[in-house]
Structure formats: C-alpha cells, structure tokens
Amino acid sequence: MKAQTQPKVWTTRTFDVLAKYYDFFMRTFYPVGEKGRERIVERLRGGSVLDIACGTGTLLAMAHEKGLECYGIDLSQGMLDQARTKVPGAELKQANYYEIPYPDGRFNYVVATNAISGTYIDARRVLVEMIRVCKSGGEIYIAEWPKAERETLGERLIVWIASLNDDAPKDYQAIFGELGYKPEVEVVEKRHCIFGIKKP
Numbered sequence: 001m002k003a004q005t006q007p008k009v010w011t012t013r014t015f016d017v018l019a020k021y022y023d024f025f026m027r028t029f030y031p032v033g034e035k036g037r038e039r040i041v042e043r044l045r046g047g048s049v050l051d052i053a054c055g056t057g058t059l060l061a062m063a064h065e066k067g068l069e070c071y072g073i074d075l076s077q078g079m080l081d082q083a084r085t086k087v088p089g090a091e092l093k094q095a096n097y098y099e100i101p102y103p104d105g106r107f108n109y110v111v112a113t114n115a116i117s118g119t120y121i122d123a124r125r126v127l128v129e130m131i132r133v134c135k136s137g138g139e140i141y142i143a144e145w146p147k148a149e150r151e152t153l154g155e156r157l158i159v160w161i162a163s164l165n166d167d168a169p170k171d172y173q174a175i176f177g178e179l180g181y182k183p184e185v186e187v188v189e190k191r192h193c194i195f196g197i198k199k200p
C-alpha cells in the first residue's frame with residue numbers, strides 16, 4: 001500500500017464525530033495507548049512540547065500539569081474542541097502534520113502518540129517534520145506499535161485485522177535509521193513501544 005501525504009477527508013470527519021467519545025473508547029479498548037502517553041510525559045523535563053496529532057489533548061493536559069509550555073496541532077476540529085476544554089492554556093491549531101505550521105528548531109520536545117500507524121500514512125515524512133521543528137538538543141518521541149520481528153501466521157492475521165481499521169505496524173527502527181538516527185526503544189507493553197531520539 002502506497003503511503004500518501006494528503007490526509008483523507010474521512011479521517012478528519014471520523015475523528016470529528018468520535019471526538020466526544022474518544023477518551024472513553026481509548027480507556028476501554030486501548031488502555032496501553034494511555035500508558036504510552038504517560039511514559040512519554042514522564043520524560044518531559046520542562047520547556048515547550050508540541051503534540052503533532054494531539055487529539056483530545058490528554059498528553060498535553062498531563063504535560064501542562066508538569067509545567068510545560070504546551071502546543072498541539074490536529075486535523076480534526078472536533079478533537080481540538082475537546083482538547084481546548086481539557087487544556088485551555090495550550091496553543092492549539094488545526095493543521096496537518098506533514099506541514100507543521102511552526103519554524104525550524106521551535107520546541108524542546110515534539111511528540112506523537114497513536115498517530116502515525118495508519119496504512120496510508122507516510123511516517124518517514126511526518127518524522128522529518130517533527131525533527132525539523134525540534135530544537136537542537138531537543139527530543140522527539142513517538143508511541144506506536146512496530147512491525148514484528150517474525151512474520152508468523154498469527155502476525156499476518158493481526159496485521160490483516162488491523163488493516164481493516166486502516167492501521168498497520170511499521171518498521172520505525174528502519175525509518176529512523178534512514179534519517180540517520182538510532183532510536184531508544186522502550187516497550188510499554190507487548191507491541192506498544194516508545195521510540196525516542198535526541199536531535200544533535
């Protein structure tokens with residue numbers, strides 16, 4: 001499946017419709033996604049953080065509690081409306097993560113959680129943008145589910161089921177590698193991992 005950089009219209013509409021129920025669905029059906037966000041926030045020590053698909057703003061709300069200056073972008077206005085109520089102190093913009101509307105080297109931390117595993121998403125290009133807006137010495141974190149090391153029959157089944165939801169594991173180590181980085185990897189639980197790099 002070829003990755004693309006133009007967001008699908010239905011992606012935005014789906015999240016607009018789901019926005020009010022999104023946190024409930026996450027807590028109920030994907031609690032590991034919540035843990036991933038918490039682990040990333042534990043690593044933020046101060047300064048500014050940009051969440052490039054901030055959704056309902058859960059990660060930013062935690063970062064705000066820790067005293068960070070918070071920024072978020074997301075394509076879905078519905079998700080951003082939820083985020084605004086949760087973290088009124090954040091600067092939130094409706095924008096595409098392939099073209100982040102901030103200058104080079106702007107943030108201490110740039111993060112993405114549960115955001116770039118879509119079948120059609122060009123994760124490499126998103127990472128290039130994340131690295132661009134990160135300060136030198138800053139850190140970039142993503143929380144996603146990576147490709148399995150072995151492609152067993154069970155694995156193929158999982159990947160097929162995920163593809164029905166337009167979701168796909170990716171080889172994030174390799175993608176970071178192509179960009180000249182060797183990420184630190186923390187396994188949050190089973191397949192859910194945090195990949196982190198420091199921008200030189």
Ligand SMILES: C[S@@+](CC[C@H](N)C(=O)[O-])C[C@H]1O[C@@H](n2cnc3c(N)ncnc32)[C@H](O)[C@@H]1O
Nearest residue numbers: 007015053054055074075076079096097113114
């Ligand atoms: C599964 S939600 C994850 C939200 C949040 N990061 C979390 O951990 O719960 C994916 C989010 O990505 C946003 N999104 C999808 N494509 C995008 C794009 N091209 N640019 C910015 N946001 C996008 C959606 O609107 C949605 O809010």
